[in-house]
Amino acid sequence: MATRSKSSIRLDINQLPEMKSKPIDKDKLGGRRYCFGQWDFCLCILLLIGVATAVSISLGVILSLNKNNDMGPSTTALTSVTTTALTSVTTTAMTSVTTTAMTSVTTTAMTSITTTIDACSFRWNLTGITVAGRTGINGVLSDQLNSPYGIFIDLNNDLYVADYNNHRIQKWLNGASTGTTIAGLTNGTSGLTSNQLYYPSAIYVDRKNQNLYIDDSGNHRVQLWNNSATSGTTVAGITGNGGNGSNQVGSWLLFVIITYNVPSFIYGIWVDSNENIYVTDRDNHRVMKWTSGNISSGTIVVDQRNGQLNMTYGIYLDEVNNSVYISDFGTNIIMKLVLGASNGTIIAGISGTSGSNSTLMNGPSSITLDQYGNLYVADSQNHRVQMFCPNSLSGITIVGGSSGLGSTQLHSPLGLALDSNLNLYVSDSKNHRIQKFMKL
Numbered sequence: 001m002a003t004r005s006k007s008s009i010r011l012d013i014n015q016l017p018e019m020k021s022k023p024i025d026k027d028k029l030g031g032r033r034y035c036f037g038q039w040d041f042c043l044c045i046l047l048l049i050g051v052a053t054a055v056s057i058s059l060g061v062i063l064s065l066n067k068n069n070d071m072g073p074s075t076t077a078l079t080s081v082t083t084t085a086l087t088s089v090t091t092t093a094m095t096s097v098t099t100t101a102m103t104s105v106t107t108t109a110m111t112s113i114t115t116t117i118d119a120c121s122f123r124w125n126l127t128g129i130t131v132a133g134r135t136g137i138n139g140v141l142s143d144q145l146n147s148p149y150g151i152f153i154d155l156n157n158d159l160y161v162a163d164y165n166n167h168r169i170q171k172w173l174n175g176a177s178t179g180t181t182i183a184g185l186t187n188g189t190s191g192l193t194s195n196q197l198y199y200p201s202a203i204y205v206d207r208k209n210q211n212l213y214i215d216d217s218g219n220h221r222v223q224l225w226n227n228s229a230t231s232g233t234t235v236a237g238i239t240g241n242g243g244n245g246s247n248q249v250g251s252w253l254l255f256v257i258i259t260y261n262v263p264s265f266i267y268g269i270w271v272d273s274n275e276n277i278y279v280t281d282r283d284n285h286r287v288m289k290w291t292s293g294n295i296s297s298g299t300i301v302v303d304q305r306n307g308q309l310n311m312t313y314g315i316y317l318d319e320v321n322n323s324v325y326i327s328d329f330g331t332n333i334i335m336k337l338v339l340g341a342s343n344g345t346i347i348a349g350i351s352g353t354s355g356s357n358s359t360l361m362n363g364p365s366s367i368t369l370d371q372y373g374n375l376y377v378a379d380s381q382n383h384r385v386q387m388f389c390p391n392s393l394s395g396i397t398i399v400g401g402s403s404g405l406g407s408t409q410l411h412s413p414l415g416l417a418l419d420s421n422l423n424l425y426v427s428d429s430k431n432h433r434i435q436k437f438m439k440l
């Protein structure tokens with residue numbers, strides 16, 4: 001036992017002089033040793049030190065507690081701030097969640113109201129903004145055009161122009177002040193090689209690949225220029241050989257050359273989602289369909305049956321409803337035809353009658369439709385754009401109406417297109433510019 005204590009405490013009592021000099025007889029204490037034996041003395045000291053320490057700590061704690069109690073107001077303030085902050089955060093979060101939920105409900109309700117809005121009441125600012133070309137000045141510079149014909153707006157709202165008398169296709173990025181030649185020669189030279197064009201009249205950019213299809217009218221062919229390609233390939237017609245055969249597009253008609261002072265050509269083009277090509281073969285008074293990849297011959301969609309058509313010009317294909325809309329320049333009508341049917345329905349104009357009242361047109365050229373079924377017609381010789389609401393034979397003049405160079409005027413509009421916001425672009429052909437009319 002003693003051995004264990006010695007080794008565990010490591011204190012040699014014999015080295016403590018006072019304990020040595022004053023030995024205490026353990027027997028005097030009746031066999032019980034408290035603070036008088038050598039070991040017990042030591043433990044007693046330690047116990048006293050422990051008690052003293054405990055008292056000190058207790059005092060310290062009491063003092064410090066007193067100190068804290070002296071800072072009572074601060075503690076209260078902190079607690080109050082924290083509580084307020086938390087309450088405020090919680091409240092904000094809950095308010096925000098509630099607001100979002102309510103907004104989303106409101107939006108849904110408003111959207112469903114919007115779809116029932118009368119699209120027939122759509123109107124456009126009558127003052128046009130020139131977005132390509134210089135008013136009344138033709139030229140071959142990058143900010144100029146020379147008799148623009150067909151136009152196209154792609155999914156990015158970039159503008160493509162068939163720059164007819166410059167024998168090139170210009171692309172104007174949305175908002176740009178100059179255009180870039182993406183097909184044909186930049187310097188406006190015509191030709192029949194694969195990198196040249198000759199009086200390009202209409203264009204279509206397919207949605208899937210952004211490839212460019214061109215009515216290369218003067219060459220009696222349709223050219224495909226792949227996206228960013230430097231030359232094209234012929235996908236319909238025979239270069240330099242127009243005629244009324246099923247393998248041909250366009251022909252030379254002397255009366256058109258004399259009457260309109262232009263060669264006799266093809267004017268409208270549409271490419272469906274399977275890359276089949278539809279061409280309004282104006283001077284053959286017909287619409288042809290060329291199956292994708294098959295250049296050997298096309299099939300007739302509609303022709304000059306019963307004299308109904310004379311100079312087919314614009315085209316719009318409604319794939320969902322399997323129907324095609326065609327403008328006919330010579331008879332002054334718009335026809336709707338279900339694909340495969342032999343007869344179409346006149347949906348605007350009076351066949352064989354030209355005029356400028358609301359039912360009549362004079363030389364309808366390019367056409368388009370919006371998603372609400374409104375039909376838009378570039379009424380070229382009335383220098384205006386007419387809108388026909390679904391099932392209405394009465395047109396509304398939405399822009400133009402008199403011939404001139406002013407910003408509310410047009411001169412022989414031959415192309416039109418709508419962007420994703422239904423802003424209207426018009427190819428103002430004889431003013432050598434493209435006008436943009438903002439939807440109100």
Ligand SMILES: *[C@@H]1O[C@H](CO)[C@@H](O)[C@H](O)[C@H]1NC(C)=O
Pocket residue numbers: 125126127440
């Ligand atoms: C139409 O456009 C012109 C020119 O940009 C502008 O001054 C005018 O305020 C517009 N009118 C409306 C009704 O938006």
Ligand SMILES: *[C@@H]1O[C@H](CO)[C@@H](O)[C@H](O)[C@H]1NC(C)=O
Pocket residue numbers: 185187188189
């Ligand atoms: C137009 O550009 C083509 C190709 O760069 C060139 O061969 C031709 O000589 C140019 N024509 C004129 C009139 O500058």
Ligand SMILES: *[C@@H]1O[C@H](CO)[C@@H](O)[C@H](O)[C@H]1NC(C)=O
Pocket residue numbers: 209211226
């Ligand atoms: C043109 O593009 C189509 C589809 O994007 C592709 O199948 C064809 O090979 C391309 N032709 C050339 C000559 O690049």
Ligand SMILES: *[C@@H]1O[C@H](CO)[C@@H](O)[C@H](O)[C@H]1NC(C)=O
Pocket residue numbers: 243244245
């Ligand atoms: C096709 O053109 C030829 C002359 O090139 C003419 O004799 C023929 O009648 C025309 N066919 C039709 C259907 O117009």
Ligand SMILES: *[C@@H]1O[C@H](CO)[C@@H](O)[C@H](O)[C@H]1NC(C)=O
Pocket residue numbers: 291294295296297298299
């Ligand atoms: C090409 O199209 C024509 C007209 O539809 C058709 O008669 C001919 O069989 C087609 N050729 C091929 C190789 O598919």
Ligand SMILES: *[C@@H]1O[C@H](CO)[C@@H](O)[C@H](O)[C@H]1NC(C)=O
Pocket residue numbers: 307310311330331
């Ligand atoms: C087609 O229209 C032109 C120009 O208006 C006219 O001279 C010609 O006689 C018309 N042809 C037919 C067959 O109606």
Ligand SMILES: *[C@@H]1O[C@H](CO)[C@@H](O)[C@H](O)[C@H]1NC(C)=O
Pocket residue numbers: 306342343
């Ligand atoms: C197509 O129209 C013509 C002229 O209006 C008519 O004689 C003919 O019967 C019509 N054909 C059909 C299938 O409706």
Ligand SMILES: *[C@@H]1O[C@H](CO)[C@@H](O)[C@H](O)[C@H]1NC(C)=O
Pocket residue numbers: 353355357358359360
């Ligand atoms: C427009 O003129 C034609 C031909 O005279 C007539 O049949 C039609 O009723 C007129 N339209 C309006 C709205 O006056």
Ligand SMILES: CC(=O)N[C@H]1CO[C@H](CO)[C@@H](O)[C@@H]1O
Pocket residue numbers: 320321373
């Ligand atoms: C213009 C037109 O006929 N539009 C119709 C096309 O098909 C859809 C779906 O059947 C109809 O809702 C449109 O009215």
